[in-house]
Amino acid sequence: MAFIKKKERPRERFSLLHLDLEEYYFEQHIAYILKSNTGRRKIRGSLKVCSKSMIFEPEPLEEPIIKIPLRDCTQIEGAEEKENRNPFVENNVGRFSVKCKQVYLIKEHGIVTPYRIVRGEMDYMFQLDTVVKAADIVQTLLQLHRASCLEKLGDQTAMITAILQSRLARSSFDKNRFQNVSEVPHMECRAEVVAPLVTNPGLVCITDQNLYFQPLNEYPEPVIQIKLHDIRRIYKRRHGLQPLGLEVFCTEDDLCSDIYLKFYKSKERDEIYYYIATFLENHITEHTAESYMLLWQRGHISNYQYLLHLNNLADRSCNDLSQYPVFPWIIADYTSPELDLNNLETFRDVSKAVGALNKERLERLLARYREMPDPKFMFGSHYSSPGYVLFYLMRVAPEYMLCVHNGKYDNADRMFNSIAETWKNCLVGATDFKELIPEFFGNDCSFLRNNMKLEFGKRQGGKMVDDVELPPWASDADDFLQKNRDALESQYVSEHLHEWIDLIFGYKQRGSEAVAAHNVFHPLTYEGGVDLDSIQDTNEKVAMLTQILEFGQTPKQLFTTPHPQRITPKFQSMSRTTSYSTSVTEPGSPSEESFEDLTEESRKLAWSNISKLKMGCQHKIHKEAVTSITVSSNGSSIFTTSLDSTLKMFSKESNALQRSMSFSNMPLSSCLMLPGDTTVVCSSWDNHIYFYSVAYGRRQDILMGHDDAVSKICWRDNRLYTASWDSTVKIWTCNPSAPSGTKRSNFELLVELELEAGVNAISLNPAGTMLVSGTKEGTVNIWDIDASKTLYQIECQSDIINDIAFSPDSRHVLTAGNDGFLKLIDVQTGMLVSSLPSGEEQRCFVWDGNTILSGSKSGDLLVWDLIAGKITDRIKGHSGAVTCMWMNEQGSTLITGGEDKQIIFWNPIY
Numbered sequence: 001m002a003f004i005k006k007k008e009r010p011r012e013r014f015s016l017l018h019l020d021l022e023e024y025y026f027e028q029h030i031a032y033i034l035k036s037n038t039g040r041r042k043i044r045g046s047l048k049v050c051s052k053s054m055i056f057e058p059e060p061l062e063e064p065i066i067k068i069p070l071r072d073c074t075q076i077e078g079a080e081e082k083e084n085r086n087p088f089v090e091n092n093v094g095r096f097s098v099k100c101k102q103v104y105l106i107k108e109h110g111i112v113t114p115y116r117i118v119r120g121e122m123d124y125m126f127q128l129d130t131v132v133k134a135a136d137i138v139q140t141l142l143q144l145h146r147a148s149c150l151e152k153l154g155d156q157t158a159m160i161t162a163i164l165q166s167r168l169a170r171s172s173f174d175k176n177r178f179q180n181v182s183e184v185p186h187m188e189c190r191a192e193v194v195a196p197l198v199t200n201p202g203l204v205c206i207t208d209q210n211l212y213f214q215p216l217n218e219y220p221e222p223v224i225q226i227k228l229h230d231i232r233r234i235y236k237r238r239h240g241l242q243p244l245g246l247e248v249f250c251t252e253d254d255l256c257s258d259i260y261l262k263f264y265k266s267k268e269r270d271e272i273y274y275y276i277a278t279f280l281e282n283h284i285t286e287h288t289a290e291s292y293m294l295l296w297q298r299g300h301i302s303n304y305q306y307l308l309h310l311n312n313l314a315d316r317s318c319n320d321l322s323q324y325p326v327f328p329w330i331i332a333d334y335t336s337p338e339l340d341l342n343n344l345e346t347f348r349d350v351s352k353a354v355g356a357l358n359k360e361r362l363e364r365l366l367a368r369y370r371e372m373p374d375p376k377f378m379f380g381s382h383y384s385s386p387g388y389v390l391f392y393l394m395r396v397a398p399e400y401m402l403c404v405h406n407g408k409y410d411n412a413d414r415m416f417n418s419i420a421e422t423w424k425n426c427l428v429g430a431t432d433f434k435e436l437i438p439e440f441f442g443n444d445c446s447f448l449r450n451n452m453k454l455e456f457g458k459r460q461g462g463k464m465v466d467d468v469e470l471p472p473w474a475s476d477a478d479d480f481l482q483k484n485r486d487a488l489e490s491q492y493v494s495e496h497l498h499e500w501i502d503l504i505f506g507y508k509q510r511g512s513e514a515v516a517a518h519n520v521f522h523p524l525t526y527e528g529g530v531d532l533d534s535i536q537d538t539n540e541k542v543a544m545l546t547q548i549l550e551f552g553q554t555p556k557q558l559f560t561t562p563h564p565q566r567i568t569p570k571f572q573s574m575s576r577t578t579s580y581s582t583s584v585t586e587p588g589s590p591s592e593e594s595f596e597d598l599t600e601e602s603r604k605l606a607w608s609n610i611s612k613l614k615m616g617c618q619h620k621i622h623k624e625a626v627t628s629i630t631v632s633s634n635g636s637s638i639f640t641t642s643l644d645s646t647l648k649m650f651s652k653e654s655n656a657l658q659r660s661m662s663f664s665n666m667p668l669s670s671c672l673m674l675p676g677d678t679t680v681v682c683s684s685w686d687n688h689i690y691f692y693s694v695a696y697g698r699r700q701d702i703l704m705g706h707d708d709a710v711s712k713i714c715w716r717d718n719r720l721y722t723a724s725w726d727s728t729v730k731i732w733t734c735n736p737s738a739p740s741g742t743k744r745s746n747f748e749l750l751v752e753l754e755l756e757a758g759v760n761a762i763s764l765n766p767a768g769t770m771l772v773s774g775t776k777e778g779t780v781n782i783w784d785i786d787a788s789k790t791l792y793q794i795e796c797q798s799d800i801i802n803d804i805a806f807s808p809d810s811r812h813v814l815t816a817g818n819d820g821f822l823k824l825i826d827v828q829t830g831m832l833v834s835s836l837p838s839g840e841e842q843r844c845f846v847w848d849g850n851t852i853l854s855g856s857k858s859g860d861l862l863v864w865d866l867i868a869g870k871i872t873d874r875i876k877g878h879s880g881a882v883t884c885m886w887m888n889e890q891g892s893t894l895i896t897g898g899e900d901k902q903i904i905f906w907n908p909i910y
Helices: 134-148 153-169 266-279 289-297 303-313 359-371 386-393 398-404 419-428 477-488 491-504 511-516 538-551 590-608
Strands: 025-035 043-050 053-058 065-069 073-078 095-106 116-128 185-195 198-207 210-215 224-227 233-239 242-249 259-263 614-620 626-631 637-642 646-651 656-662 668-673 679-684 688-693 698-704 710-716 719-724 728-734 747-754 759-764 770-775 779-784 789-795 801-806 812-817 821-826 832-837 842-847 851-856 861-865 870-875 882-887 894-898 902-907
Touching: 025 053, 025 134, 043 134, 073 134, 095 134, 116 134, 134 153, 153 198, 153 538, 185 210, 185 266, 198 259, 198 266, 210 259, 233 259, 233 266, 233 303, 242 266, 259 266, 289 303, 289 821, 289 832, 303 477, 303 491, 386 398, 386 538, 626 882, 626 894, 626 902, 637 668, 646 668, 679 710, 688 710, 719 759, 728 759, 770 801, 770 812, 779 801, 779 812, 812 842, 821 842, 851 882, 851 894
Parallel strands: 626 668, 668 710, 710 759, 759 801, 801 842, 842 882
Antiparallel strands: 025 043, 025 116, 043 053, 053 065, 065 095, 073 095, 095 116, 185 198, 185 259, 198 210, 210 224, 233 242, 242 259, 614 902, 626 637, 637 646, 646 656, 668 679, 679 688, 688 698, 710 719, 719 728, 728 747, 759 770, 770 779, 779 789, 801 812, 812 821, 821 832, 842 851, 851 861, 861 870, 882 894, 894 902
């Protein structure tokens, strides 16, 4: 199982789970125990001094572990005191006695069973096998005994904490434990290692090579070492509702971490976190929910992997049972002989919380909710709690269950006996709303089998609790897990999983959306639901924290807007057009399909080698910065516009400038070639759009389009789209085949889209059904063209948006801005899913949906891996900012223009 790792010493039967919850193990001593009613027989073993008990682990395996709660002790004294401190009595050296009213016998005959409680007056004598003074141990035990006998739990906790901190303050890290004599220590501080239900205090030391933890009690080993080079992921954690945790993983996908540390000061936690993060060259620790969403949406990670990553980012950890990773019930059919994953009735409705799946039960809960005083909640228990986790894992983690239930197993009829019964109870139970855990979708089925032959008791009817009863469609436990995995990765779940994410990690987790979705839990389960620091009374604070940890906690909210749907193969096949097309190609002859496949292969080849671009010829053809580039369909003629107010025509064949045209004395902002290569359209800062006839070499037409500078133009299906600094985007119907002239009847205004700021960039999606605009204030608007309405308005960047474009599949929009960021937006939800910093202004870009080539203010071309969220290559280019770029559909030709007044032809290298 996830958190059950065999790290303990082979012959040691003792476990921190034998301690009470929130108890510390301080020190151990080799000793002999002698019970008053057993004659003179002495048993050798290890005496553990803990904050609320003393535990003796005998060496003979047939002997039980003896746990003596300090609160049940009636006398603790040194033997020399008992014998009037007679220095000549040799047998009394290093001895002390304990009288108690109750003891727990654990692991009798070496078997995990419920603890046997022995009550009555008992007298134990301990003789130490070392030179340690018994008086020192007695003094420690008496001090801890006083703490255990305090009436209020908060007072107990405060006193024990003071004792612990005093011990830690007197300790220092043993630098002889360093693996290398050349290691340079960076910092040392106090912390605790966190494991399920237990913590172990000690000292953290981080050097330039390793992260060390030295337990105060040297358990389970004197020092834990992790090489910094081995670390792959680190996460800051919320532990006990406070920002004190740090979890370190040395693997990419393992569910269980290598170490989970809880610090006493968040400043120390943060310093170690940033030291490790800085050390990691690839900085792979900085994955965000948005970057994982993008990986998942595009099919780079599975549904299972994505849920694991979301759980990690939402502070869920296998080392914290109150925040254990949560997974959804997927299958709703546990009675059929065969499982049909093509039948929608097979699946649970993941758009609803478990508590909302049964309409009748929900109505009863809502009636109570409406009558409830504030703060209101619909569900009195949570979908994830320590009790629920151990309910599922009782067969592989029996000692954890015994720890939670004070040495006992739960009632046999309340145990995890049957998949079908458990699901049914989640549907009809008045207080049962639990979800699943990752183990239901893993490869280890041992949690479904009673391999340890544990005696959990008999159910009503006399049947012993044994293996979990599986549904008829599962041939065995392995088959059950395999079918669960298949269901999780199925088409239906892939299309709807985002709805469950909205409930657990997203915008339906809190507020009015949670109320509307019938997804409201007790206020104390939510992050920020209570400020522990504001509670002055120690007893109240401890009681509040205990209640929260036992009840379970809602994951940290990762998304505040609707989560995008996954791009499944079914959807991918519906959008084959790309963002490079200027027209939609209808399915045609085999030759057309072959050409399309060839173009796709050419594009993939070009983009996979985009970082190998080599600068070809360069030509200084303008007097000011180049603003736009367009190319004839055969690639022979290149047209450019500039701030110098001219349109230039450059011949690639003759490698020379052929024409130069000026329509006014104002800069030209953009240009495009109309289908047929007969007309070039230019936009100008003088508010006009100009049509230039290539054949006649003169201005063919003019359109007075706006009340301020026209910043960008697009063309699609005989429609002209114009954007302006007058805060509008206009759509015109045009007839490019009409006779030349200046008749206004050639242009008819169809739609005028109004915005709140000057529009600096626009782009159409490949199908021509959506338009996206970017303003001078950094706002993005996504428009439905047919309905002429805004789908989403997103405050995207903090400064001017210089360029904007849809992805080839129309699923995403990318923007580049003056603020130095590239921003990625999900079209389906309007969510900002990725923010990529560059450190300098980005002026323009081309992209294939995964890889980006952007032009920067420095003149370099930057190659970005969108999935990794980083710049992978920097290619030297212009001597001033790169202001525009053009790439053909195959990706085989790239031309850039810059502030250095040049255009550069780039050669791909395959």
